[in-house]
Structure formats: C-alpha cells, structure tokens
Amino acid sequence: MNVIVIGAGGELGFHACEAVCSVLLDTGRASSLVMTYRATRPGHVSRVLAERLQGMKDGSVTEIQLDTSDHAAVQRLIEAESDRLGSTGLAVLFCAVPKHGGAASTGGTAVRAGIVDDVVFAARETMSRGGRFVAISTDQVFDGKPKTSTPIRSEGCDATAHDRARADLNLYTEDPEQDPTCPTNPYGQYKVEMEKSLLELAKSNGWDHLLLIARTSLILGLPPLLREFTGNSDPAAVQLDDALLADSGKAVRFVLNAISNSEQKPLVLFTDEPRNMSFADDLGCALAELAVERAHDENATGILNLVSDEPTNRYELALRLAATLGMTQCNAVPGESKTSGLNRPLDLSLSTHKLHALGLRTRLRGVSERLPVRLDT
Numbered sequence: 001m002n003v004i005v006i007g008a009g010g011e012l013g014f015h016a017c018e019a020v021c022s023v024l025l026d027t028g029r030a031s032s033l034v035m036t037y038r039a040t041r042p043g044h045v046s047r048v049l050a051e052r053l054q055g056m057k058d059g060s061v062t063e064i065q066l067d068t069s070d071h072a073a074v075q076r077l078i079e080a081e082s083d084r085l086g087s088t089g090l091a092v093l094f095c096a097v098p099k100h101g102g103a104a105s106t107g108g109t110a111v112r113a114g115i116v117d118d119v120v121f122a123a124r125e126t127m128s129r130g131g132r133f134v135a136i137s138t139d140q141v142f143d144g145k146p147k148t149s150t151p152i153r154s155e156g157c158d159a160t161a162h163d164r165a166r167a168d169l170n171l172y173t174e175d176p177e178q179d180p181t182c183p184t185n186p187y188g189q190y191k192v193e194m195e196k197s198l199l200e201l202a203k204s205n206g207w208d209h210l211l212l213i214a215r216t217s218l219i220l221g222l223p224p225l226l227r228e229f230t231g232n233s234d235p236a237a238v239q240l241d242d243a244l245l246a247d248s249g250k251a252v253r254f255v256l257n258a259i260s261n262s263e264q265k266p267l268v269l270f271t272d273e274p275r276n277m278s279f280a281d282d283l284g285c286a287l288a289e290l291a292v293e294r295a296h297d298e299n300a301t302g303i304l305n306l307v308s309d310e311p312t313n314r315y316e317l318a319l320r321l322a323a324t325l326g327m328t329q330c331n332a333v334p335g336e337s338k339t340s341g342l343n344r345p346l347d348l349s350l351s352t353h354k355l356h357a358l359g360l361r362t363r364l365r366g367v368s369e370r371l372p373v374r375l376d377t
C-alpha cells in the first residue's frame with residue numbers, strides 16, 4: 001500500500017508516520033510511505049523503522065516538502081502515489097493544520113483555507129482515485145453546554161457503573177441528529193465546515209466507504225522517557241530539563257514550563273473543562289490501523305470520536321505531570337472556566353461507543369493510565 005502522511009512534521013503527523021511504518025512492515029507487502037512537511041522536517045521520525053521499510057523489496061520512505069495550499073503540487077503527489085506499485089491501494093492521512101489558537105482562535109481567511117479548502121482538495125484527489133482519506137477534526141465542533149436540564153455528568157474515573165450510564169446521556173456522539181454541531185469559535189466553525197464538505201463530497205460521489213473523519217480532543221505528547229512510565233518508576237530518574245521539554249508535545253511542554261517555574265505567577269488551570277485527552281503515540285497507532293488495516297472496513301467510515309475514554313481536566317493533568325516528575329511544587333492553581341469570562345466550551349466529553357464497537361487493536365489510554373501517580377488533592 002502507498003501511504004501519504006501530510007503534515008508529518010507536526011505532533012500527530014510524526015507519530016502517525018512511525019505507526020504507519022510499523023503497520024506497513026507487518027503487512028509484508030510492497031509499500032511506500034511519503035511524509036510531507038512544510039517547514040519542520042519530521043527528522044527523528046521512525047528512523048529505524050523507516051530504514052527497515054526502505055530495505056524491503058519495493059519498500060520506500062520519502063520525505064518531501066509540500067505546502068497544502070499549493071493544490072497543483074498536492075495533485076501531482078497524490079496522482080504519482082496512486083500510480084506507484086501497481087494497484088496496491090492508496091491512503092492519505094491529513095494531519096497538517098495552520099496555526100489556529102484552538103478555543104481562543106480568532107480565525108482568518110488563511111486559517112479557514114488551510115482547515116477547509118486544502119483538506120477538501122486533497123480528499124477529492126485521493127477518493128477520486130479510489131484511495132482512503134483520513135481527516136482530523138476536533139471536539140471544538142460542540143459548545144460544551146449540558147445537553148440535559150440537570151448536569152448529570154460524573155467526574156473522574158471512580159464513577160460507579162450507574163453514574164457512568166447516566167453520564168453517557170450527556171456525551172457527544174457522532175450522530176448529527178442526536179448531537180448537531182454547534183461551535184463557539186472560528187477554529188470549531190472551520191472544522192464543522194470541513195466535516196460537512198467532506199461528508200457531502202463523499203456522499204455525492206459514492207465515496208462514503210473511503211472517508212474517515214477522526215474527531216479528537218486535546219493531544220498529549222509525552223517525551224520518550226515518560227512513555228513507558230509505570231507508577232513504580234522512580235520519578236527522580238527523569239530530569240525536567242530542556243531536552244525533556246523539547247521532546248514533549250505542545251500541550252505537555254506548555255504545562256511543564258509553567259508549573260516548574262516558581263518565579264512566575266501560578267498558572268490557572270481549569271477544572272471544569274473535561275476533555276477526552278489522548279496521547280499522540282496512541283493516536284498515531286490508531287490512525288495507522290484505521291487508514292491501512294481497516295481501509296476496507298465500512299464501519300470505520302464517516303465521523304469517529306477517536307479519543308480515550310477518560311475525560312480529564314487540565315489541572316489534574318498538571319498535578320499528574322508534576323507528581324510523575326517528582327516535583328515537590330506545582331506552580332499551578334485550579335480555576336473555573338465558567339467564571340473566567342472567556343466563554344470557552346465547558347464539557348466536551350465524547351462518546352466512545354462507535355470506537356469500541358470497531359474493536360481496534362490499539363487502545364487509546366487516558367491520562368490516569370499513562371501517568372499513574374497518586375494524587376493527594
């Protein structure tokens with residue numbers, strides 16, 4: 001199979017490349033992976049795996065520069081890859097995204113074009129050639145307001161089964177009838193436009209079986225030293241230094257930077273914005289599985305909430321990171337989004353029923369499983 005990962009230098013993109021290499025190797029068939037980047041090269045991605053894939057008969061790994069707004073170049077690339085290696089199939093994973101600001105986004109023409117036009121163009125080029133297309137969306141397509149008159153969502157991972165069943169009623173599903181999108185910021189609005197355009201494109205051309213839109217939530221990138229952390233590991237063995245920060249994903253780096261700097265004002269982190277945070281390495285594996293191994297699975301199409309089961313808030317994330325690193329102080333304080341005046345979506349917890357029904361090999365682990373420390377608060 002020929003796979004193109006667009007935006008391979010990004011946080012999710014490079015983990016997707018690593019996982020795709022591994023999945024392609026497992027198939028044992030002639031395969032190619034093209035990793036595209038704009039400015040940041042996917043330098044340290046999967047060098048060992050890439051070398052092995054390169055070493056396979058007819059295997060290849062290529063890194064090319066591509067700006068997704070250059071539609072002629074996107075077309076040339078997709079056309080070339082769909083013709084390569086005969087008819088072994090094509091999959092395109094679109095992980096590129098312009099800088100957008102998330103819930104605090106202010107939007108703009110270029111951001112909209114990068115999120116909507118560039119993705120839809122690449123999708124048309126891919127699916128018209130019979131290729132599998134995977135796009136990434138966000139929980140910011142919802143407003144996070146309680147769906148029922150009484151807030152019934154349960155907190156944390158110690159909820160009883162009864163609590164969970166009741167809480168389920170308030171989780172956002174993929175079903176547009178049950179959960180119509182209602183974004184509150186430009187980033188969410190553009191992602192809604194992207195989702196709708198892609199679904200319409202697929203439907204009107206009979207390509208529904210080729211399209212997957214993975215909705216995810218906050219992505220956490222752990223540095224390699226923390227990826228295999230168990231509650232029994234010695235926290236002192238991992239030093240919080242520049243190398244560790246450089247190896248962390250954007251959200252983790254931001255939190256670590258702030259909570260370790262006691263000379264700064266404590267960082268206010270919201271406790272009332274639960275998010276189904278997932279880890280970039282797990283997500284990369286799930287995406288590779290969905291794009292390559294499940295390329296012909298009709299259930300793995302349309303919109304899919306691709307997240308861990310565990311809604312967590314940012315304050316808890318900070319406490320867990322601090323405890324994992326053996327920090328005696330965590331320079332953060334809990335705060336409430338609802339009284340902050342920022343008008344951000346509150347509870348964006350997503351249902352994972354469709355994901356579980358797919359029975360993927362990859363499990364998307366939650367924060368308490370990846371950072372299994374005792375919290376005293």
Ligand SMILES: NC(=O)c1ccc[n+]([C@@H]2O[C@H](COP(=O)([O-])OP(=O)(O)OC[C@H]3O[C@@H](n4cnc5c(N)ncnc54)[C@H](OP(=O)(O)O)[C@@H]3O)[C@@H](O)[C@H]2O)c1
Binds near residue numbers: 037041067094
């Ligand atoms: N991170 C999260 O918490 C989160 C949550 C929900 C959904 N998502 C979605 O997940 C996907 C991946 O996000 P991410 O956090 O991994 O992104 P990221 O780390 O910010 O990486 C984005 C990548 O896109 C590239 N890019 C931007 N504009 C481009 C263009 N015109 N042409 C080619 N490449 C371009 C960037 O390249 P350069 O740096 O070289 O410019 C960068 O490598 C996105 O669709 C995002 O909306 C992310």
